[in-house]
Amino acid sequence: MVSKKKKKKRAQLPFRLNILFFIVFLLFSALVLQLGVVQILNGEAFQAEIDRTTNDFTEVSVPRGKMYDRNHELIVGNDAAYSITYTPEKGVQAEDRLEVAENLAEYISMDSEDDLDNVTLRDKREYWYLNNQEEAKSLLSKAETEEMDNGEVYNETLKRIDKEKVDDYSKQQLEVMAIKKEMDKAMSLTPQVIKNEDVSPEEFARVSAHLDELPGVNATTDWNREYPYEDTFRDFAGSITSETQGIPADQQDYYLTRGYSRNDRVGNSGLEEQYESVLRGRKEKIQYTTNSDGTVVDSEVVVDGQRGKDLVLTVDMELQQELDKILRDELKAAITQEPGENKHMEYATAVVMDPNTGEILAASGQRYDDKENEFTTSETISIFNASEPGSSIKGATMLAGYGSGVIEPGQQFYDTTINIASTPPKSSWTNLGWVNDYEALEQSSNVYMFYIAMRMGGYFNYEPNEPMPVEGGTYDEMRNYYAQFGLGVETGIDFPQESTGFTGPNGSGGTLDLAIGQYDTYTTMQLAQYVSTIANGGSRVRPHFMKEIRNPIPHEEGLGPVHESFNTDVMNQLQMSTSEIDRVQEGFRRVFQSPNGTADHHFADKPYDAAGKTGTAEYDKYYSDGTKASTENLSLVGYAPHEKPEVAFAINVPFTGTGSDYPINHNIGKGILDAYFDVNEDNEN
Structure with a gap:
């Protein structure tokens, strides 16, 4: 009797295994079917999403037109200058910018009084926050954060960082903050000047040699206004805003609707303001191609830049x-x-x-x-x-x-x-x-x-x-x-x-x-x-x-052909x-x-x-x-x-x-x- 029971038990095992195998078969079949649906029916759509790229455009400023007197003597010209700029890709986070700023600080100095004086208490707190995020999160309780959105949480956290924590920063750290402050002004794929005054040839060379470790940073040639006659006629010639100032806040609506960017330099007095539309020139337009990760995979100049038209004035x-x-x-x-x-x-x-x-x-x-x-x-x-x-x-x-x-x-x-x-x-x-x-x-x-x-x-x-x-x-x-x-x-x-x-x-x-x-x-x-x-x-x-508006001569000194003459009115x-x-x-x-x-x-x-x-x-x-x-x-x-x-x-x-x-x-x-x-x-x- 005993042997019969054992024999019967052995006969039941294959049946259970068969059921298990059958269930596994069904699951595997469902998986194969699902993969087939994905591959055959939706494969192209998903592959297109993987390969998806986006075309974005940015515009690069060009030198302004010059001013000459009636005898074609230069009154206002452009003086080429080295410039360090930053153009962020999409999705760049504050931590990424800080890392770039720290690396860039190794190659340029931001030690002028204006640069360091512009570093505010908030800038210092933001710097501390990025370097001490775990401690910063503990400054607010979970109950407090439940009723705040992310922006409110961040601002309140900054407020609670004691001044004592940010009082003893070194000069080098303050320079990093000054660099990051300028980088933070940059909009996606739009160049932002980090430094364009007193950039030494040595700084320019160092940055140029290390661009591979400074994503978004570029060493390029910028321009500043020059005045061969110094203060003579300066009041009437007028002035332009700085790159860091950009368009004055009270005029942004006017200029932005006319194709300007917020950090564009514009005439803010005198003839620079009166003839802004003539002097501004045509900005170079660049198309950037980015993949789904926001990485730039290609760029192309789609509109060549042209510096502004020149003014021949009536003055002697x-x-x-x-x-x-x-x-x-x-x-x-x-x-x-x-x-x-x-x-x-x-x-x-x-x-x-x-x-x-x-x-x-x-x-x-x-x-x-x-x-x-x-x-x-x-x-x-x-x-x-x-x-x-x-x-x-x-x-x-x-x-x-x-x-x-x-x-x-x-x-x-x-x-x-x-x-x-x-x-x-x-x-x-x-x-x-x-x-x-x-x-x-x-x-x-x-x-x-x-x-x-x-x-x-x-x-x-x-x-x-x-x-x-x-x-x-x-x-x-x-x-x-x-x-x-x-x-x-x-x-x-x-x-x-x-x-x-x-x-x-x-x-x-x-x-x-x-x-x-x-x-x-x-x-x-x-x-x-x-x-x-x-x-x-x-x-x-x-x-x-x-007196006259003259078309610029590309890459040449002197006056181009007459674009418009002003007659007696x-x-x-x-x-x-x-x-x-x-x-x-x-x-x-x-x-x-x-x-x-x-x-x-x-x-x-x-x-x-x-x-x-x-x-x-x-x-x-x-x-x-x-x-x-x-x-x-x-x-x-x-x-x-x-x-x-x-x-x-x-x-x-x-x-x-x-x-x-x-x-x-x-x-x-x-x-x-x-x-x-x-x-x-x-x-x-």
Whole structure:
């Protein structure tokens, strides 16, 4: 019996094994079937995913266009400089950047005060965090982190890192932080400058030799602006942002919609800003091919870069240098000359332009600090600072009288003190007696201009000591006439901003002061446009710095072919007749060349046959403590030659004091015309 049981038991084992084998067979069959489905039905899709690549594009900045003067002398150029950049691949983590920064710190230094001062407490905490992540995680409890997202957890962790932990970093470690700080600004596949100032040839060579251990880092050639004339014309040329600054935050929307990157350098003042779209050039466009891991497997230049177009400006740098020197010399002489009271001279400005085309030949502003005995060039105050010019604008007042019909050519008025009820007496510098329009300009009669203003206000029958009724629209009418010359309105100059001056209130009696340039204020550029309008016979031309835009010559010095030329832009014509304009021109000629002219003894013996108008405005300068000082503003406008003008100028020197007889405005005017005609003779020879 026993043997039978054992035999029966042995017979049951194969059956169980068969069941087990059958189950294994089924599982294996299912696996084979699944592999078949994957291979046959979805194989191509999965293989495509494995082989998938992505094309991304990046743009590389190119050098900006250059600026030249009218004689093709370089004003603003590009100076090649070594540059260390970082272009991160996709998916690069903070730990990866730190490792690259530590390696890069072995080959370059970031030890300037600016670099190290820019390392913040947060930068130091981030550096500590990356090197002590386990300890950092313990700074927050699990309960605290449950209600925070990852960003909140990270920021809160940084806050809890004690300052003591990050106070004793070495200089080398701070340099690593400075490098990583710049690397962190980089966007995927977009070059970010790590260092482009003072990169030594040794640093450049070391980085170049170790690029294989510095993923994303490149040693390349960058550029910086150079100025062969140093500070001369720098204010007008303007400036650009740095690579680290990039686009100003308040202008990012404007530039990003025009194809810029955030770290692009852009013009932020002067002509650099005005002609940004011309100077910027066309960036090189590179296509990067990356696989599914984010690794770059190929790159190709799809758009060749081209540096910006060049600007040929209207200025003559030799004349510009002379103008700067004239203003400095005369300003210093006037300040140190005695006698004179209430001298508060801060600056002198002048503009020189072609009255027929509006081309600005030179423009300058100079400030003088008598305590430090030094000058500061502030060229743009010629278009930003406005003051009362005095009698310089009497040509516009005379033509307003003609245009409004309140006076006729040759009309006379008796020049004696004007007494209007409840108003201080008003007069010319002396009682001139009977004067006509020529003589009123020649001898600078205030009273003649007062009569024009009164008549434009409807007051034709002046009676001494009687009130002066003036029609309400007189101010507007007078200013509308002045605007025809560019006074009190924008000149239209090709510059980012300009001042239009200050408009006085429409109060009783102000029209008389307005008529002699002692009410509203004007800039030197406005005065230059005004006198040019008279000089050229009545065309108000737009002043401009741009003469030509030239296409760049690849890999060559010099100027390329003309892309665009700037022609004369007549903004408006005077509403007065040619004969009336001729009378003002003759009056201006007498100012400079007639024995009774207010500038005759300065210009009559000059060979260039000049014409123009002098100006003195009495002015009260107020101080922050409430006190005031009576002073004067001196101006001068002119052009030459009288018959066929080729150059016009305007000069403004505020706060010259009282009691001083130093003719700073006349001396500057003579210096300008002397220099101009000398410059032209040199160029012709």
